[in-house]
Amino acid sequence: MIEGIFFARFLPQEGTKVVHQSPPGCVVPEPNVNKPRLFDFETMAEYIIPRQAFCNRYVTIICPDHKSCILGHPVCIFDEKYERNEFMFNFGLVIGVDVDKTPYEAVVRRLASTFTEMEIQNQFLSLEESESGKGRRSIAALLEIIKEDLNNYNECMIPVDDANTINMKLFPIYTPPPPVKSWHVPIAKMNFSTIIDDTWDLTMVRVIPHIDGIKDVRRIAHDAEISLPLTKLVLQHLLYYSSILMLDLFLFGSIYAPTPTLGDFMADKEGMQDECANYVYINGPRLSNYDLCRLFATLCTGRTLKEWLKLHLDQGLPILNHVDVRRFIQFGVIKGLIYRVHKYAVSSQYLASIVSGQNVAIKGGELLQKYADGMHCFDQITAENNMADHRIMDQLRKFPKGDVEIVYR
Structure with missing residues (x-):
């Protein structure tokens, strides 16, 4: 959220000065405005309009109290028509120091580039208070609209005059999603049928109907008749925007164990027990909340489903x-x-060959040797080789006696 926005310029006789600010009094005092300032402007003035070496580039400034951060793009325009042959200004945004700054960088750059062009065209900034500046939308009004629109709608489109319009949008920055594996199972977090239309990517349109929480990525690619790499790319795109989440294959030979968060379920925080009941019950009388807790609590590392x-x-x-x-x-x-x-298979002979750098073929391990390094789970072996758990174990028994250990983690 933008806490404040201001327009500052360098005046040869007065130095750095805040000409306009929104909300009033957020940066420098104003008459009839009694409110605390977001930061001490006098202390930060030399950084808001810095030396020329720091102009025309994006800068972030952390206030000494570590409560606010100033985002700016100071601009220096060289021209003989200005006093001292230069015009320096900066449009700054003030946000909390803990707020992600990345989405606001494009906004600050756009403010600087837009008003630089307007200044070059008709001296929109330097002649604001002159006769030629009358009849145009004031900078103070523009700052107020920009702040309110970005805070409320994450975008703004403001006509300034017949030739210029300010268009900006805040785009959320998501962290890159983890790689999509062929043995993962995607689950939709929204009803895609209500938002999908003819403009969507054709590959995505073919993949989405197969996301049912049961099919793994490999099976989705097969049923949608799309290559596995393209299917993974589509699902990674949906995962990036938090439209789906990925779970492991559901197999009755799998093992699950409780986490410390189970205590929240036992205490029924936020009505989790009723939420679980509504999600899992299929027919018959409703089990008690005690039985639900007991079902979760009896899952452990030494017991398959x-x-x-x-x-x-x-x-x-x-x-x-x-x-x-x-x-x-x-x-x-x-x-x-x-x-x-x-579950992971670890072959001591295969690990020794990796350490020595020799590609030694292990007798009986022709099929699964490359999976016996402790880095490939049984789900991956199942998905890539169409092998059930018992068949994997049968193949591992063909290794030399005592060579393979099964690790659970």
């Missing part, structure tokens, strides 16, 4: 009659209540 189901079935709780287990696990992972425990 198949063994977990059998445990509760032996105790008289037929989970499959009441709960969609896949959605139950998805809910726990999405909320951070549980995490997936992956």
Whole structure:
């Protein structure tokens, strides 16, 4: 959020001066305005209009109290028509020191370039108070509109005169998403059918109908008849904008374990237990919240989902009659209540060959040797080789006796 915006220029007789500011009194005192200033202008004046070596470039200034940050792009225009043959000015934005500055950089640069062009065209800034400047929209009014529109709508389009318009937009900056793997399962976070139209990318239009929370990336690519790299690119684009999230393959041979966040579920913070019930129940009488907590708490690192189901079935709780287990696990992972425990194969002979730099073929490991370095989980082996868990174990038993260890993490 923009806390303040100002226009400052260098006057040969007075030095650096704030000519306009919004809101009033946010940078320098104004008559009939009694409010605290965002920063001490006298201390920061030499940085707002700096030496020529720092002009015509984007600058950020942290205030000494570490509460505010000033974003500016000081400009110096050289021309004989100006006193001292130069005109220096700066449009600055004041934001909180903890606010992400990246989206505002383009706005500050656009302000500098737009008003530089307007100054070169008709001396819009330097002759503001002269007779030739009358009849135009004032800079003070422009600053107020820019601040309010960017804060409220993240964009502004302001006609200045017959030849110039200020167009700016704040674009959110997202962190790059993690790589999309072929064994990941995308889950939609919105209803794409309500927003998709004819202008969307054709590849994305073919991929989106297959995002159902069940199919993995490899299967989506196959069913949509699109190459796997293109499918990953589409899903990474959706992941970048937080339109989907990625989970692991759901297999009954998988292992899940609780996290410390499970305590929030036990305490029913923000109604998580009812939210879970509405998401996972399929039919029959509703299980008690105690049973829901017990289901999560009995997941552990030494127990597969198949063994977990059998445990509760032996105790008289037929989970499959009441709960969609896949959605139950998805809910726990999405909320951070549980995490997936992956299985990795580690071959001591293969690791030794990697360390020595020799590509030694291990007897019996022709098919899975490249996966036996402890860096490839069983989900990857399943997706890339169409092998179930028991077939993977059968292949690993073909390695020399005692060579392969299974690591859970």
